[in-house]
Amino acid sequence: MRDFIIRRLIYAIPTLIGISIITFAIARLAPGDPIRLFTFGIRDFTEADYQQLLHRYGLDKPMPLQYIDWITNAVRGNFGESLIYHRESFTMLLERVPNTLVLAGAALLLQLIIGVPLGVVAAFKRGTWVDGAIRVFGVAGHAVPPFWLGLILIIVFAVQLRWLPSLGMLTVGHDQWDILDRLKHLILPAFVLALTGIANYSRILRTETLDVLAQDFVRTAYAKGLRERTVVFTHALRNALIPVVTALGGVLAGLVSGALVIEQVFSWPGVGQFTFQAAIAKDYPIVQAGVMFTSTLLVISYLLRDLTYAVVDPRIKAG
Amino acid sequence: MTKRFRTLIAGFAGVVLVATACTSSGGPSASQSPTASDKPQQGGKIIEGDTSDIATMNPILVNDTRSRRIVQLIYDDLIQADPKTGEAKSRLATFSISQDGLTYSYEINAKANWTDGKPIIAQDWLTGLMTVGKSQLTVRKSSFKDIQGFLDYCVGSSTSGCKGTAKSISGVKIDSANPKKFSVTMSKVTCSAIIDLNGYILPTQVFGKYVTDTSKDEIDTAPENVKPTVFSGPFKFEEWRKGDQVIMSKNADYWQGAPNVDQYIFKVVANATAIANGLKTGELTFSILVQPKDLADLQTVNTLQITKYPSLGYRFIGWNTTSPQAPGLADKRVRQALSYGLDMDSIIKSVVFGEALAHVAHHVPVQWAYPDIQLEPYKFDQAKAKQLLKDAGWNAGSDGFLAKDGKKFTLTISTSSDDQQNITTAQVAAEQYKQLGIDAKAVPEAFQGLVTKLTSGDPVLDATIIGWSLGTEPDPYQIWHSSQIPDRAKGTTGFGFTFFKDPEMDKAIEQARNPANADCSVATRKKNYETFNKILNDQQPYNFGYVPNIIATSQKTLQGFAPASFATVYNVYQWWIKP
Numbered sequence: 001m002r003d004f005i006i007r008r009l010i011y012a013i014p015t016l017i018g019i020s021i022i023t024f025a026i027a028r029l030a031p032g033d034p035i036r037l038f039t040f041g042i043r044d045f046t047e048a049d050y051q052q053l054l055h056r057y058g059l060d061k062p063m064p065l066q067y068i069d070w071i072t073n074a075v076r077g078n079f080g081e082s083l084i085y086h087r088e089s090f091t092m093l094l095e096r097v098p099n100t101l102v103l104a105g106a107a108l109l110l111q112l113i114i115g116v117p118l119g120v121v122a123a124f125k126r127g128t129w130v131d132g133a134i135r136v137f138g139v140a141g142h143a144v145p146p147f148w149l150g151l152i153l154i155i156v157f158a159v160q161l162r163w164l165p166s167l168g169m170l171t172v173g174h175d176q177w178d179i180l181d182r183l184k185h186l187i188l189p190a191f192v193l194a195l196t197g198i199a200n201y202s203r204i205l206r207t208e209t210l211d212v213l214a215q216d217f218v219r220t221a222y223a224k225g226l227r228e229r230t231v232v233f234t235h236a237l238r239n240a241l242i243p244v245v246t247a248l249g250g251v252l253a254g255l256v257s258g259a260l261v262i263e264q265v266f267s268w269p270g271v272g273q274f275t276f277q278a279a280i281a282k283d284y285p286i287v288q289a290g291v292m293f294t295s296t297l298l299v300i301s302y303l304l305r306d307l308t309y310a311v312v313d314p315r316i317k318a319g
Numbered sequence: 320m321t322k323r324f325r326t327l328i329a330g331f332a333g334v335v336l337v338a339t340a341c342t343s344s345g346g347p348s349a350s351q352s353p354t355a356s357d358k359p360q361q362g363g364k365i366i367e368g369d370t371s372d373i374a375t376m377n378p379i380l381v382n383d384t385r386s387r388r389i390v391q392l393i394y395d396d397l398i399q400a401d402p403k404t405g406e407a408k409s410r411l412a413t414f415s416i417s418q419d420g421l422t423y424s425y426e427i428n429a430k431a432n433w434t435d436g437k438p439i440i441a442q443d444w445l446t447g448l449m450t451v452g453k454s455q456l457t458v459r460k461s462s463f464k465d466i467q468g469f470l471d472y473c474v475g476s477s478t479s480g481c482k483g484t485a486k487s488i489s490g491v492k493i494d495s496a497n498p499k500k501f502s503v504t505m506s507k508v509t510c511s512a513i514i515d516l517n518g519y520i521l522p523t524q525v526f527g528k529y530v531t532d533t534s535k536d537e538i539d540t541a542p543e544n545v546k547p548t549v550f551s552g553p554f555k556f557e558e559w560r561k562g563d564q565v566i567m568s569k570n571a572d573y574w575q576g577a578p579n580v581d582q583y584i585f586k587v588v589a590n591a592t593a594i595a596n597g598l599k600t601g602e603l604t605f606s607i608l609v610q611p612k613d614l615a616d617l618q619t620v621n622t623l624q625i626t627k628y629p630s631l632g633y634r635f636i637g638w639n640t641t642s643p644q645a646p647g648l649a650d651k652r653v654r655q656a657l658s659y660g661l662d663m664d665s666i667i668k669s670v671v672f673g674e675a676l677a678h679v680a681h682h683v684p685v686q687w688a689y690p691d692i693q694l695e696p697y698k699f700d701q702a703k704a705k706q707l708l709k710d711a712g713w714n715a716g717s718d719g720f721l722a723k724d725g726k727k728f729t730l731t732i733s734t735s736s737d738d739q740q741n742i743t744t745a746q747v748a749a750e751q752y753k754q755l756g757i758d759a760k761a762v763p764e765a766f767q768g769l770v771t772k773l774t775s776g777d778p779v780l781d782a783t784i785i786g787w788s789l790g791t792e793p794d795p796y797q798i799w800h801s802s803q804i805p806d807r808a809k810g811t812t813g814f815g816f817t818f819f820k821d822p823e824m825d826k827a828i829e830q831a832r833n834p835a836n837a838d839c840s841v842a843t844r845k846k847n848y849e850t851f852n853k854i855l856n857d858q859q860p861y862n863f864g865y866v867p868n869i870i871a872t873s874q875k876t877l878q879g880f881a882p883a884s885f886a887t888v889y890n891v892y893q894w895w896i897k898p
Contacts, residue, residue, distance in 0.1 A: 030767070031764075031765060031768025032766075032767025032770065032771050033767075036812070037766075037770055038382050038383070039382060039458055040770050041787060041788055043792065044459075044461035046461050047478070047811055047812060047813075048475070048476055048479035049458045049461065052475055052479055053456070055476065056456060081540075085374050086375065086456060086539060086540060087540070087545065095561045096561065096562055154596060159596055159600060162600065165600070166597060166600050166602060167588050167589070168564075168586070168588070168602075169563065172564060172602065173582060265589060265593075266589070267588040267589040267593050269562030269563040273562065277371070277372075280737075
């Protein structure tokens with residue numbers, strides 16, 4: 001197990017270096033000059049000012065040298081000074097990570113508490129209208145674009161019904177520790193972010209549960225006279241949940257990196273929105289910090305997923 | 320599908336239908352409607368909605384409108400622009416200009432103090448100027464280069480003119496008897512100085528440490544840039560929740576009188592739709608970023624009030640008069656034809672829902688520099704457009720498109736791919752130009768790349784739809800003087816991407832900027848700008864498009880809110896919330 005972990009961590013290094021090179025290259029080679037962008041239209045901005053800024057940000061060096069400067073600082077935790085904010089970019093990113101973690105965590109929770117029971121119910125009610133409805137929901141949940149659903153829910157629940165707020169994490173002016181207010185703001189974005197996962201889990205659990213229910217050991221449990229509740233929750237569900245439990249780490253990482261659209265729709269000040277706006281403004285340090293952050297998160301989560309598989313399912317040996 | 324399942328779906332759909340059909344009053348309930356009191360009430364908060372976070376709170380580093388808003392609220396200015404006319408008026412200081420136009424004298428109001436109790440003095444203005452001199456990130460050095468001794472003091476690249484040899488700025492004199500009085504002497508008469516010398520008043524007790532003899536560019540990363548501690552404006556900074564909001568509380572000791580409201584909050588939302596929703600739900604108090612597409616919907620909300628006024632800018636189609644693909648653009652008659660041949664009124668009606676005014680010169684009507692003389696309005700006249708093209712030698716070929724000397728008239732209209740208004744305008748323009756016989760097409764592309772192509776004078780661009788946001792100072796040098804035309808051979812960039820130049824126009828700009836007779840009066844400058852605008856109106860290096868309206872939308876409970884083209888929060892300390 002230890003060798004497996006060490007091996008995987010070593011493999012992760014060239015992966016992350018490769019990602020850093022690709023991100024760096026794409027960001028720099030994409031059309032546009034960040035200095036021209038944020039100084040466009042400024043009266044009395046001269047060519048001398050432009051050269052001054054170019055030099056100050058190190059953008060007048062050859063590209064390979066810029067990359068080497070960046071990577072040697074990045075491994076020490078300094079991802080470079082933001083061109084717009086003039087502060088260290090990774091520090092700025094970390095300020096927004098809790099916001100995205102809250103959203104992703106809430107979405108994951110909804111996926112589990114709604115998606116899993118839906119799948120189990122669909123399996124037990126196979127062939128009935130309940131099963132049909134859940135399966136239709138499973139398809140619709142995948143087909144509906146999250147940004148569209150988010151806007152519709154805002155119109156219905158915020159603008160028309162006034163039941164829930166339309167934007168942000170907290171009502172402006174409220175105490176930061178107003179948990180109820182925070183929960184009200186969390187409901188819509190977390191549900192929209194969770195929807196695809198809920199649909200996924202309902203389908204996966206239906207399939208897994210049906211598969212497990214057909215196994216000999218379940219038939220034996222029934223034959224032994226065990227109650228249905230015991231058969232389902234003690235024997236069948238534990239096995240059906242293996243793919244769900246083991247994928248949790250990867251799912252959370254995926255939610256963190258995939259929350260961008262939801263953050264935009266709901267004005268949620270998270271990592272995704274921050275990196276997206278930095279990409280539009282060509283603020284290279286923030287873009288690079290954002291991509292490296294989510295890439296590292298995904299690499300670690302895939303490692304944890306593989307490890308969890310080995311722990312949870314004795315049929316699988318890690319490595 | 321079973322009957323029970325169909326019933327379930329129908330029931331759910333019915334609930335959603337009823338919910339969406341319920342048109343709310345769009346605001347608070349009747350019991351919360353404003354009372355008839357006219358006396359300003361104390362308390363409450365103002366929440367302004369915007370679509371982008373601020374970048375900094377140090378005015379010398381501000382390059383965006385959001386940061387500028389916050390800076391305006393926490394630091395007061397020497398002078399202010401009249402909100403309707405843009406004319407420079409006293410605010411923190413009274414001012415006078417010497418007869419020879421070289422010396423500007425100021426006296427700061429005796430009542431004006433910082434929030435730590437220290438008086439605002441001339442040294443604070445000088446501290447602001449010195450931080451500009453030391454900074455390696457500011458783009459403001461050029462605004463002060465004509466102050467005597469500034470170039471000796473400032474530190475910068477060799478091409479900036481900064482020498483960094485002096486420890487002080489010789490042209491700034493502080494009155495030894497009265498620390499609130501000072502004068503600034505210029506090396507030459509510069510008419511924009513009245514606006515530029517507004518400068519940045521920063522508390523010396525905080526920022527003085529960044530302008531010592533041994534200071535370098537520490538000002539650029541000073542912690543006070545993101546967490547200021549001492550203020551002179553109507554509000555004090557409290558907290559910046561990154562990407563979310565900036566919270567400010569009232570400055571009870573503000574020299575013009577304490578604000579009526581307790582807090583001013585700058586709230587960041589994702590986009591214009593979120594702003595419209597926030598206004599409808601009451602989560603936002605006001606915003607000046609409402610889009611024309613949302614106006615009709617907001618007008619039905621009875622808790623909102625809407626004020627419209629012309630913006631300080633315009634959207635235009637810039638012609639590359641040296642385009643190798645569209646050589647016709649070099650001919651004035653062709654450019655005039657492209658103005659006559661475009662129905663700008665219908666574009667304004669369909670693209671911005673009527674919320675704009677057709678425009679035919681550089682300065683916009685709200686500016687004092689806008690000429691009083693009659694300019695050619697270029698009303699839509701397809702027949703005239705066709706005649707002008709014919710006069711210029713463009714005749715229909717066998718394929719129906721115009722051609723000259725064997726070359727078909729092709730035209731690519733580029734615009735930013737994330738501005739739907741401009742994209743639609745480009746598409747409409749292409750269709751209308753096709754009716755003139757021009758093989759025109761609209762090509763949206765990323766704004767980032769477009770800006771680089773424009774400022775570097777990339778010959779691949781024929782025509783570009785973009786906009787200018789003009790400032791209080793009407794000097795058009797940066798856009799229209801021939802020295803600002805990019806030169807690819809020399810590697811210089813600039814905003815003169817039409818490559819249009821006219822010696823008489825250059826002279827008019829120079830005279831209004833640095834007059835030989837030191838006459839910077841509005842009347843004299845206006846005469847020069849009359850010449851300038853006449854030339855542009857005749858030559859049409861741009862189709863000057865339209866001046867969009869600002870649609871300032873606020874809750875009816877917000878009183879005293881009177882935004883105008885040149886200023887929005889100039890009287891924020893007088894705003895109040897009706898309970």
